[in-house]
Amino acid sequence: MTPPTALTVIRNRAAIAEELRRLLPRMEGFRTAKTLSFGLSAIDRYLPLGGLACGALHEVVPDDRATPSALGFIAAFLARLPRTHPLLFVIPAYGLRHYGRPHGHGLSALGLDPRRLIMVETAHRRETLWAMEEALRSGAPAAVAGVIDKLDLKTSQRLQLAATDAGLPLFLLRPAEILESSAAATRWRVGTAPATRDRFGLITRSRWRLLLERCRNGRAGEWMVEYDHVAHRFSLAAALADPAYPRGAGEKSVRQAC
Amino acid sequence: MLAITAAGGPRIAALNEAAEAAGLMLGEPLADARAKASHVQVRAVDAAADDTALRRLALWATRYTPTASPLDEENGADGFFLDIEGAAHLFGGEEKLLADLSFRLERNFGLPARLAVADTPGAAWALSRFHAAPSPVLPSGQEAAALAPLPIEALRLLPKTCTTLRRLGLKSVGALLDKPRAPFAARFPAELLWRIDQALGRIDEPLVPIVAPPVYHTLRYLLDPIITQEAVVALASRLLNTLVHVLTRDDVGARALRLSLYRVDGAVETVDIALTLPTRNVAHVIRMIDLKLEALAATQDAGFGFEAIGLAVTRAETILARQNELIAENAGDADRTERCAVLIDTLRQRLGPYSVRRFEPIASHLPERAEVRLPVTGEAPASWPEPEQKTRPLLLLPRAEPTEVMALIPDGPPRRFRWRGVTYEVVGSEGPERIASEWWRQHDGHRSPEPTRDYYLVEDADGRRFWLYREGLYERETASARWFVHGLFA
Numbered sequence: 001m002t003p004p005t006a007l008t009v010i011r012n013r014a015a016i017a018e019e020l021r022r023l024l025p026r027m028e029g030f031r032t033a034k035t036l037s038f039g040l041s042a043i044d045r046y047l048p049l050g051g052l053a054c055g056a057l058h059e060v061v062p063d064d065r066a067t068p069s070a071l072g073f074i075a076a077f078l079a080r081l082p083r084t085h086p087l088l089f090v091i092p093a094y095g096l097r098h099y100g101r102p103h104g105h106g107l108s109a110l111g112l113d114p115r116r117l118i119m120v121e122t123a124h125r126r127e128t129l130w131a132m133e134e135a136l137r138s139g140a141p142a143a144v145a146g147v148i149d150k151l152d153l154k155t156s157q158r159l160q161l162a163a164t165d166a167g168l169p170l171f172l173l174r175p176a177e178i179l180e181s182s183a184a185a186t187r188w189r190v191g192t193a194p195a196t197r198d199r200f201g202l203i204t205r206s207r208w209r210l211l212l213e214r215c216r217n218g219r220a221g222e223w224m225v226e227y228d229h230v231a232h233r234f235s236l237a238a239a240l241a242d243p244a245y246p247r248g249a250g251e252k253s254v255r256q257a258c
Numbered sequence: 259m260l261a262i263t264a265a266g267g268p269r270i271a272a273l274n275e276a277a278e279a280a281g282l283m284l285g286e287p288l289a290d291a292r293a294k295a296s297h298v299q300v301r302a303v304d305a306a307a308d309d310t311a312l313r314r315l316a317l318w319a320t321r322y323t324p325t326a327s328p329l330d331e332e333n334g335a336d337g338f339f340l341d342i343e344g345a346a347h348l349f350g351g352e353e354k355l356l357a358d359l360s361f362r363l364e365r366n367f368g369l370p371a372r373l374a375v376a377d378t379p380g381a382a383w384a385l386s387r388f389h390a391a392p393s394p395v396l397p398s399g400q401e402a403a404a405l406a407p408l409p410i411e412a413l414r415l416l417p418k419t420c421t422t423l424r425r426l427g428l429k430s431v432g433a434l435l436d437k438p439r440a441p442f443a444a445r446f447p448a449e450l451l452w453r454i455d456q457a458l459g460r461i462d463e464p465l466v467p468i469v470a471p472p473v474y475h476t477l478r479y480l481l482d483p484i485i486t487q488e489a490v491v492a493l494a495s496r497l498l499n500t501l502v503h504v505l506t507r508d509d510v511g512a513r514a515l516r517l518s519l520y521r522v523d524g525a526v527e528t529v530d531i532a533l534t535l536p537t538r539n540v541a542h543v544i545r546m547i548d549l550k551l552e553a554l555a556a557t558q559d560a561g562f563g564f565e566a567i568g569l570a571v572t573r574a575e576t577i578l579a580r581q582n583e584l585i586a587e588n589a590g591d592a593d594r595t596e597r598c599a600v601l602i603d604t605l606r607q608r609l610g611p612y613s614v615r616r617f618e619p620i621a622s623h624l625p626e627r628a629e630v631r632l633p634v635t636g637e638a639p640a641s642w643p644e645p646e647q648k649t650r651p652l653l654l655l656p657r658a659e660p661t662e663v664m665a666l667i668p669d670g671p672p673r674r675f676r677w678r679g680v681t682y683e684v685v686g687s688e689g690p691e692r693i694a695s696e697w698w699r700q701h702d703g704h705r706s707p708e709p710t711r712d713y714y715l716v717e718d719a720d721g722r723r724f725w726l727y728r729e730g731l732y733e734r735e736t737a738s739a740r741w742f743v744h745g746l747f748a
Contacts, residue, residue, distance in 0.1 A: 065680075065722060068653050072748020075652065086598060093613075098678075099746055100655035104617035104629040108642060109650050110748060114617035115642050118634060120605055121613045131605055140598035192721035194685070202688055203649075203715065203723075206748050 021048070021217065036081070036169060040225070040234045043210075047186070048217035052077075055167040056185035057160040059151075061176045061213070063191035067099045069208050070190040072110060074145050074171045075102075076206075076227045076234070079112035085142035086118050088135045090128050093121040096147055096173075110206070111229035129155060136162040136170060145171040156182035187214040196226050196237065205229070207237050261288050262303045271303045312338070315367070316468045322355065327465040333414060337371075337386070339379050339465050356393045379465060380457030381405060384412035384431075401458050406432030413453045419446060431457075472508060474571035476500050483522050483563025487551050490519065490567065495544045497569040502538050505574065511536030514573035517547055520566040527564075529554065532611070534634070535599040536575040542600050549607040602634055619643055623693050625654060625744065649688065649715050651725045651745025658742035661726065668739065669732040671714050675724075677743050682718040689714035690728075709735045715747065723747035 035051030037044050044050045052058060062070035078087050095101035104114035118141070122128040128148055135144045136159075144163075151174050160183040163170045172184070191209035198204050207226040214220070224237040262271035268288040280295040291298060316328040316338040325341035342355060349355040352375045363371045374385035376396040381404065385394050388408040396404050405412060408431050410423050428434055434442070434454065442450055455461045476497045484490060494517055505511060513536050517529040531546045606614050615631040619642055622628050663675040671687040695708035709730035717723050725745035730736030 068651075068723070068746040068748050069721075072652050075748065085594060088601075095656065096653065100653045103625070103651055103654035103745065104619065104642075105625070105648075105650035106652040106654065106745070106747075107617075109648075110652060113642060114619075114629075115640075117617065118602070119615045119617070119631060120609065121615065122609060127609055131609065134604055134608075135601060138597050138601040138604070140594055140601045192723075194719075194721040195717060195723065197686070201686060203686075203717070206723075207721065208748075 034167065036077070038234050039080075040236065042236055043212075043221070043223055043225070043234070046212060046219045046221040047215060052169065053185050054169055055164045057156060057163050057170045057172060057183065059156075059182060059184040059187040059214075060171060060173050061179065061187060061189045062173070063176065063189055063209070063211075066190055066192045067096060067173075069192050069206075070173055071096070071099075071102070071147075072206055072227075073188070073190045073208055073210070074173060075107055075110050075112045076229070076232075077171065078143055078145060079110060079229070080232045081142050083113070083116065085140065087112075087116050088118050088120060088141040088144045090120045090122060090131045090135070090144070090146040092128065092147065092149075093123055097149070109229065110227075111232050125149060129159070132159060132170060132172075133162045136166040136168055139166050139168065141168065143169045143171065145173070147173045149175060150178055151180065151182060153181050153183065156184055160184060184214070185216050186212060186218070189213050193224055193237070260303045261300050308335070312336070313468060315369075317470055318366075319359075320468070320470070322349070322359065325465060325467040327467050330466075333383065338468075339382070341465055341467075342375070352395050353393070356395065360393065376404075377401060378457055378459040379463045380414065380453065381459075383414060384408055384457060388412045402435055405457060406430065406435060410434065413450075413457060415450060415453055416447070419450060422446070472504070472574075474501050474504055474512070474574060475568065476570075477566060477568040479566045480564070483565045485560045485563040487548070487555065490551065490564065491544060491548050493567050494547050494569055495540060497567065498540050498543055501569065501571060502540060505538050505571070508574075509576060510574040511538045511577040512543065512571040512573070513575045514571070515543065515547075516570050516572050518568040518570070519564045520568070521560070522562040522565050525561070530572075531607070532603075533599075534602045534606075535596065536577050537599075538577070539600075542603070546603055546607050549604065553608060606633075617642075622696065624696060625650065625693075626658075627696075648691065649713075649725075649747075651723075652748040653746040655744060655746075658727070658744040661741050661743050663726070663728075663741035669712075669728075672716055672726055672741065675716075675726065675741065675743075677724075682716075682722070682724070684716045685719050687714050687716040693727075713744070 034054035035047070035049050036054060037051035047053075060070050060074055081087070089102070091102070102119075107114050107117070120131050120135075122131055125148060128146060132144055132146045135141055151172065159170060159172070176189070189211040191211070193207040193209045195203040195207050196205040205226040205228055207224065210223045210225050212218070212221045225234050226237045227234055260270070260272040261268040266287065270282060270284055270286045270288065270291055273282055273284060277295070277298060280298070282291050282294060282298070288300065312328045312335065316326045319326045319338055319340055323340050323342050323345040326338055327341075328338045329335050342352065346352045346355050349358055356373045356375060360371050360373055363369045372386045373393045374382045374389060374396070375394070376382035376385055377398050378401060381396060381401045384405055385396060385408075388411070389404075394404075410428060410431055410433075411420055412431055413434075415423075423429075423434070428437075434450075439451060452461070456463045478493060478497060480493075484493065501512075513533055515531040515533075517531070519527040519529070521527065529547065529550050531543065531550060533543070533546070537543065602614050612633050614634045616634045618630050618632045618640060620628055620630060659677065661675050661677045663672040665672050671689060672684050674681060674683055676682070690712035691714075692710060692712050694710045711727040711729055712731075713725060713727045715723060716726055723746070724743055725747065726741055726743055728739045728741050730739050732739055
């Protein structure tokens with residue numbers, strides 16, 4: 001047997017890495033390779049299996065005073081799910097502390113039909129966690145989303161397990177101030193960005209700065225995305241080439257923003 | 259006085275004594291009645307409520323005999339037949355029974371009653387209405403003699419037939435009974451002879467006995483009182499298992515249940531369970547009871563234990579038959595719908611009845627009034643208006659918050675504003691969208707109408723989007739406009 005040359009070692013390493021990348025998600029419990037794609041290869045490439053895992057916990061963290069954008073990102077993603085089953089949204093009874101309550105017509109404007117939403121209002125965190133876990137275990141809704149003020153590692157493991165068992169996605173909006181480590185499959189940081197405007201200067205699409213901070217078996221990344229509420233489609237913002245935008249928002253490039 | 263809408267305007271359908279004393283008559287047009295007695299109070303007839311009340315009364319009357327039959331529309335719908343054959347001796351004879359019935363109706367319900375006993379329903383009907391004595395008891399075989407002096411209306415004929423007979427000079431039943439039958443059969447509807455035969459007992463008149471609505475209730479007395487929640491739940495599950503058979507037989511499911519726990523010292527604790535869809539699923543209902551007991555554990559006290567436990571279905575509804583196995587994917591959907599109902603029940607049981615909600619649109623221009631959050635029910639939600647070319651924020655503040663705004667011109671868009679201690683530079687704005695107050699809502703004349711609002715969608719340098727409004731039209735409604743932040747966009 002001839003000793004392997006340097007070239008074959010490198011080739012083998014690449015093949016092994018590729019094989020590991022394929023195998024690891026399965027070992028992590030993503031038995032069903034069901035994923036929710038962004039429909040945007042630029043983002044999907046960074047995620048294991050080419051999309052957000054269906055049975056997993058996904059954290060969404062707002063950037064500085066960007067809670068509305070973070071909620072909008074969740075709503076946009078929920079709107080992309082097939083319309084066969086209801087969506088469950090667990091929020092505290094007082095709403096999102098400083099940001100009021102989700103507005104049905106506003107959700108409708110983002111392309112999420114409010115009739116699909118079942119709002120569950122809870123009095124405190126323990127109830128919120130219980131309601132989310134119960135909803136996941138029932139396997140009835142298409143997805144569960146929740147707003148929570150604090151999440152520790154143990155609870156996140158519990159939620160992640162419930163989501164994996166049920167094969168349903170759980171989106172959790174948590175504040176940026178207290179970030180403990182968690183068992184979530186991904187963590188997204190959503191920041192604000194100047195909206196896409198048409199040539200009359202009117203806002204046509206919402207735009208968010210997405211930062212994939214943590215991604216198990218995937219890579220971190222950063223994008224400027226815009227969301228088309230009619231087609232329910234994400235697209236990369238043409239950040240640098242929008243002459244119509246009056247104040248040159250494009251110049252503030254993605255790199256600079258982070 | 260009650261009025262009913264009839265051909266040619268509303269007519270009197272029922273009167274009380276005071277109205278009768280004023281000279282009003284049944285069937286009179288309402289306009290005439292008003293002319294006679296201007297102070298008369300009129301209400302519309304509620305036939306459904308009348309029917310329900312009559313059925314309840316007939317059910318009560320089953321204390322005398324199992325065969326109680328409320329009068330149908332043809333018979334006037336204002337009383338009931340009781341078949342007291344073989345039951346009268348229990349009350350000491352027919353007269354005593356009548357006296358007892360009359361007394362109880364007066365005492366329990368405040369109803370003056372006209373009663374009669376006869377061999378045939380027709381004769382009893384006629385006597386109760388037209389006989390001079392208050393409670394006549396007609397001996398067997400004397401129907402013809404007893405009915406003869408009564409007016410022909412006593413035969414339960416159609417008003418048209420009565421009018422024709424009266425025109426022919428046949429005013430009493432006796433006048434009809436003497437005549438040969440053939441000419442009547444030729445000239446009148448079959449109803450005439452048929453009713454005569456029924457009254458005289460020549461043909462049978464079947465009564466439709468009222469059937470009591472089924473009661474789904476079980477009760478178990480215990481030798482030893484139980485205290486623990488597990489024991490209560492286990493027993494409730496056994497009670498429910500016995501109920502399920504009855505529910506299955508009647509093809510209904512439980513929408514609401516009540517668990518009654520009778521404490522040793524006499525107090526009764528009740529636990530009410532409401533369900534989104536009718537169900538016969540024991541495990542599901544037991545889970546609900548378990549959750550509810552858990553939630554109540556802090557406030558309720560078992561004391562020395564419970565000595566009896568009752569479980570009743572307080573609301574039963576038909577379960578729509580499903581064809582489960584026919585089409586596989588549809589069955590999966592139905593299963594998931596059911597699981598969704600189960601989930602909603604579970605959440606509601608633990609978090610409270612108003613915790614599970616759904617958006618419901620309301621036709622209003624004011625954003626804070628444009629929707630409500632209603633508790634989820636089994637029904638499908640209403641359609642949602644299509645998103646128009648209107649901008650609406652994702653998050654609406656519970657109360658619009660005042661803000662300091664700097665604008666170039668008093669009725670122009672904002673350039674800079676300060677909200678919650680932070681100053682935002684506005685780089686782009688859209689608007690205004692003018693939303694006027696809803697003038698039809700101002701009930702009291704004192705309050706001046708709410709000022710008009712001009713809404714702007716503004717964006718700051720970082721891309722945060724706000725929904726601001728200026729209250730009051732400049733120089734028309736107000737001298738110095740106030741600004742508010744009302745919502746936040748995604």
